[in-house]
Amino acid sequence: MGVVSVSMPDSLVERIDEFTEEHGYTGRSEFLREAARDLLGEFEDRKLEDRELMGIVTVVFDYEGTTVEERMMQLRHEHEDIVASNFHSHVGDHNCMELFILEGNLEQISTFVGKIRATTDTKTVDYSVTPIGDGEGIV
Ligand SMILES: [Zn+2]
Structure with a gap:
């Protein structure tokens, strides 16, 4: 698995941490993987053709x-x-x-x-x- 280091505002990191805790994610990585899949899926028109x-x-x-x-x-x-x-x-x-x-x-x-x-x-x-x-x- 690749490791990616991402810069983002502290306020966004705080929101991610709050969200992951409230929704039972194991951590930031799981949250970001799912967010990335969602975004890619949304624009992946091939599967909609x-x-x-x-x-x-x-x-x-x-x-x-x-x-x-x-x-x-x-x-x-x-x-x-x-x-x-x-x-x-x-x-x-x-x-x-x-x-x-x-x-x-x-x-x-x-x-x-x-x-x-x-x-x-x-x-x-x-x-x-x-x-x-x-x-x-x-x-
Ligand atoms: Zn009207």
């Missing part, structure tokens, strides 16, 4: 003075083939939250997320992608 995927996208935007809501509606219609469900809610002060449940392949979902991200005046855009089907269940 050629698979049926479920995507969840949330968009938060100010409900006044923007055209985001209109744009969300346009995208929903443009991508009707992959939007399995769509939900609009109000969170906090003045915020609209748009939730999309998508079903499609990586290219379709990436295209949709790309258009959402390109929308101006959004406050946050978050998404996750999960393989479904192929007998492996939801991972």
Whole structure:
């Protein structure tokens, strides 16, 4: 096993130590190994290619003075083939939250997320992608 020495702010080290203790990790090494695997897995598109995927996208935007809501509606219609469900809610002060449940392949979902991200005046855009089907269940 390779040994890696990593520099990071003391405050981050403290948070890692607190987290590892609270969540029963054996130590910093185990925590960092898992964090590294998670991050690599997230961007390892190969395992998502050629698979049926479920995507969840949330968009938060100010409900006044923007055209985001209109744009969300346009995208929903443009991508009707992959939007399995769509939900609009109000969170906090003045915020609209748009939730999309998508079903499609990586290219379709990436295209949709790309258009959402390109929308101006959004406050946050978050998404996750999960393989479904192929007998492996939801991972
Ligand atoms: Zn609204």
